Amino acid sequence: MAARRFESTGSTGTLLHIDWTRCDGRGLCTELLGDQLDRDEWGYPLARVDSGSLEARDRSNVPIPADQQDAAADAVALCPVQALRLVPRP
Amino acid sequence: MTVRDALPPAHGAPGPSAAPTPAPLAGGVVPPATTARLFLAADPTFAAHRAVYGPMPGIEHPNALVDEVRLSGLDGRGGAGFSVWRKLAAVLASTARTNTAHNNSGGMRTKRPIVVGNGSEGEPLSRKDETLMRRAPHLVIDGLLACAAVVGATEATLYVSTEGANAMRTALAERADGARIAVVVAPDGFVTGEATAVANALEHGVSVPRDHVVHLSESGVRGRPTLVQNVETLAQLALIARFGAAWFRSIGTEDEPGTRVVTVSGAVDAPQVIEVAGGTPVQTIIAACMNAADGADPADKADPADDADAAAGALSSVRAVLIGGYHGGWVPSGDLAVPLSRAALEPYGAHPGAGVLFVLGTGGCGLETSANIAAYLAGQSARQCGVCVNGLPAMADVLSRLAARHRDARLPAEIVRLAELVTGRGSCSHPDGTARFVLSSLTAFQTDVRAHLEGRCEVYG
Ligand code: SF4
Ligand code: SF4
Numbered sequence: 001m002a003a004r005r006f007e008s009t010g011s012t013g014t015l016l017h018i019d020w021t022r023c024d025g026r027g028l029c030t031e032l033l034g035d036q037l038d039r040d041e042w043g044y045p046l047a048r049v050d051s052g053s054l055e056a057r058d059r060s061n062v063p064i065p066a067d068q069q070d071a072a073a074d075a076v077a078l079c080p081v082q083a084l085r086l087v088p089r090p
Numbered sequence: 091m092t093v094r095d096a097l098p099p100a101h102g103a104p105g106p107s108a109a110p111t112p113a114p115l116a117g118g119v120v121p122p123a124t125t126a127r128l129f130l131a132a133d134p135t136f137a138a139h140r141a142v143y144g145p146m147p148g149i150e151h152p153n154a155l156v157d158e159v160r161l162s163g164l165d166g167r168g169g170a171g172f173s174v175w176r177k178l179a180a181v182l183a184s185t186a187r188t189n190t191a192h193n194n195s196g197g198m199r200t201k202r203p204i205v206v207g208n209g210s211e212g213e214p215l216s217r218k219d220e221t222l223m224r225r226a227p228h229l230v231i232d233g234l235l236a237c238a239a240v241v242g243a244t245e246a247t248l249y250v251s252t253e254g255a256n257a258m259r260t261a262l263a264e265r266a267d268g269a270r271i272a273v274v275v276a277p278d279g280f281v282t283g284e285a286t287a288v289a290n291a292l293e294h295g296v297s298v299p300r301d302h303v304v305h306l307s308e309s310g311v312r313g314r315p316t317l318v319q320n321v322e323t324l325a326q327l328a329l330i331a332r333f334g335a336a337w338f339r340s341i342g343t344e345d346e347p348g349t350r351v352v353t354v355s356g357a358v359d360a361p362q363v364i365e366v367a368g369g370t371p372v373q374t375i376i377a378a379c380m381n382a383a384d385g386a387d388p389a390d391k392a393d394p395a396d397d398a399d400a401a402a403g404a405l406s407s408v409r410a411v412l413i414g415g416y417h418g419g420w421v422p423s424g425d426l427a428v429p430l431s432r433a434a435l436e437p438y439g440a441h442p443g444a445g446v447l448f449v450l451g452t453g454g455c456g457l458e459t460s461a462n463i464a465a466y467l468a469g470q471s472a473r474q475c476g477v478c479v480n481g482l483p484a485m486a487d488v489l490s491r492l493a494a495r496h497r498d499a500r501l502p503a504e505i506v507r508l509a510e511l512v513t514g515r516g517s518c519s520h521p522d523g524t525a526r527f528v529l530s531s532l533t534a535f536q537t538d539v540r541a542h543l544e545g546r547c548e549v550y551g
Pocket of ligand 1: 018022025026029045078079080081083084
């Protein structure tokens with residue numbers, strides 16, 4: 001997939017992008033980022049954000065607060081199928 | 091489903107407004123004055139096309155055409171309904187940006203944009219793209235070449251159904267500029283026409299949606315800025331390039347300017363593809379498909395009933411209309427005065443989208459029909475994303491239990507929970523669209539939901 005490479009800046013907060021075509025629901029990221037990610041009944045990461053309407057939510061791009069950047073970077077590095085990536089907030 | 095493409099009525103379909111008679115342009119070409127705009131050519135040949143619409147003007151100033159499209163208010167006709175000028179402008183801008191960046195970084199090759207006309211029409215209830223390609227292929231070609239000229243592409247691709255491909259190849263062979271367009275046949279399937287699936291098909295030969303963090307206008311096929319436009323959108327654009335935005339807006343409403351090609355199917359006398367004015371009330375479109383059956387009924391002629399009575403009579407056999415296709419929503423029979431507009435249909439989870447109207451008759455159970463459609467949609471998952479693979483069949487299964495009158499009061503809440511759970515959690519909008527459709531069936535058929543939970547059904551007793 002051709003996409004821009006992004007640096008994680010850590011200061012302004014980033015989005016954790018989930019590539020659903022890769023994720024196989026092993027749940028490692030949900031352990032590292034328990035405050036941001038829940039697991040659904042099939043094991044897939046479920047963003048713990050409840051703002052806005054059903055349609056407005058972008059649950060493939062999970063907001064990561066500044067103090068969780070390191071944990072998020074770990075999740076990106078450790079996901080066994082490289083389904084995660086950090087992108088800047090638009 | 092038998093859908094025949096009927097000719098649009100000679101004076102255009104009933105609509106909210108009629109255009110003033112326009113003045114002839116150079117060459118004696120008269121801009122179409124009624125709702126019949128796209129299907130005016132006597133046959134699909136280039137000669138018939140030129141006779142009616144005249145030559146396509148040259149694109150000397152790309153920005154001028156983008157601006158004309160902006161003023162026209164044309165929205166995409168593939169389903170999502172994105173603003174057409176915004177997509178054009180985005181591809182123009184990102185092409186300029188990438189090329190500047192590449193030049194600055196030391197003479198790398200510039201990235202030419204990719205332009206694709208999408209006529210894959212994966213929606214089973216839609217026939218309008220196929221009809222358009224068979225009846226007005228040269229408008230599609232004109233529009234595609236205009237888009238290519240605007241963004242600076244020398245070639246373009248048509249990604250179309252098998253039937254569409256035959257029609258388009260014949261048309262392309264008739265004209266010299268046809269050699270610049272390649273035809274790619276899209277495989278059957280509900281999600282194969284999704285824009286990232288189209289990009290994937292052209293790049294890798296697999297028509298499944300793909301993960302993306304940036305829009306295709308920035309990085310699509312082989313990382314190049316990619317413009318994907320539905321074939322009806324292209325045909326409409328070809329008319330705007332000729333006759334202008336003011337002409338385009340002379341039919342339709344402020345919010346829904348121009349015409350729209352719709353496919354009406356299901357419990358109507360004459361299923362058909364028909365061109366209607368934007369914002370036409372749904373009941374007007376349905377009634378037109380009831381009356382046009384096989385000539386006027388002699389009994390009707392003797393009867394002095396006026397049009398409104400006739401429409402009311404025709405609509406008495408309607409239980410609900412599914413608008414926007416399988417990712418759309420149901421409008422119940424009491425609300426059919428609603429106009430075919432984005433704003434008016436939103437409360438129903440419906441949208442003009444690709445112009446699909448499927449009529450459920452009073453002899454059909456809404457929940458059963460919805461459960462069958464949900465099961466179909468679950469089966470159309472491209473099976474890439476876990477939530478889609480697991481969640482859609484789960485949702486369809488609960489709906490089918492409700493349809494089968496399982497007396498379990500928890501079923502509706504479980505459907506709502508699953509719909510909420512899958513929304514926004516796939517690489518394409520298939521889970522979202524399926525959830526929206528399923529939720530709309532609970533709302534539109536709420537009295538049936540109550541009856542089913544008591545073990546009864548209005549239709550099957
Ligand atoms: S670690 Fe990777 S594979 Fe596991 S649940 Fe998270 S994203 Fe999916
Ligand atoms: S959400 Fe479903 S249909 Fe869309 S890409 Fe993923 S698996 Fe395929």
